Amino acid sequence: MANQVLILGIGNILWADEGFGVRTVEQLNQHYAFEDNVTVMDGGTQGIYLAQYVEQADILVVFDAIDYSLKPGEMKLIEGDNVPKFMGVKKMSLHQTGFQEVLMIADMLERYPDYLLLVGVQPVDLEDFGGSLHEITRQQIEPAIAAALKWLEQFDVHATKRKTPLDAEHLLAGNEVNIAEYENNRPSAEEASRIGDDRVLNSTEFTIEYKPHPLDPEDVIGCDVDHRGQY
Template identity: 60%
Template sequence: MIEDTLYQDKNVLILGIGNILWADEGFGVRCVETLNQHYRFSNKTKLMDGGTQGIYLVQHVQAADVLVVFDAIDYGLEPGTLKVIHDDDVPKFMGAKQMSLHQTGFQEVLAMAEFTGSYPKHLLLIGCQPVELEDFGGSLRESVRVQIEPAIQIALAYLKKLGVEPMGDNCTPEELAPGELGLNSYEGGRPSEYEAFRQGDPRFIKSTEGTS
């Protein structure tokens, strides 16, 4: 439950995590990217594209009094469903899948922060049930994409209760990641399924033709 204390002077971290290269895994990153494009906050509120940085996020979580996380979470619900989790329940629900053996789950990030005694006072997870995670190079499916704005509004309403509100429209946002990775650029530069070669490296395949 949110206390009466306002958090205007506390450190707020709004974090999007996930891998934009794997279709709906990019939901969290796209949420914080969209939020950054349309709103600006005081310098006490940090918006961050956390990607799949794993333990490298610990220092940022440790510094936060309030943590809001966007992520794609496999709850086993109807694809595109949003689910909101608070405080102590958050670690149970983090991470739809581990993309590699080298990627540290965000559960571990929270555990490390708690172990050091530097853990957010308030924690909110806004997760979206993915449709597709196996399309390498793909983008968000439509039923997930349309949940970006509702997810952002949930986050803004939560922060408002803590006394944290946007200062206005963000007309000239600082990019959270290289511009080429932005949703419009990413989708605009993606070749069609007909043009894209998705069977492996054609140089290798050609060089091994006819071999047993």
């Protein structure tokens, strides 16, 4: 029986370089085809909900933007047991915490992939909300794909280059969020500030006050957690 292979891109395309993983699998699927035992998936920011797919994989490849404290745009490959360690060192977003938990769950259930590769790229910027990949990050998409395909060859997993790339209607996540559509139709930074609108942030009318809701003792619900009748 052939190994089940999952090629997964995770991240948030709305946060600039945070979308590296998703954009990589998007391009991979557009230009390459695989046998039926290989699944190419846009994992987005699903986090813990990816567990069911990871548990079914014998071989797992993950593309993601990871803070390695390297030069912006630098690519790094991590294998095997080192992957959870690197994903947990400097978390840049909630999806990484969730995916680290996915790996932990798979391990506890003894359904951990036999082989695991993380292809990560050092991001330039994550705080350009509504932005897209910086050019130096975008340039690592093809090298990342090439590195992953070469790694998979040792398991007799081969990609076939499509004679014609998939059209917009057949892209991995649909045409609405493909990178060309996203970049061409999003508002400019001038039209919609992506780092916070100074007109709001610097306004004297913009205030935040923390007002805790008063606690009514009658609203408190007790629970006898230790069977002593004390709660």
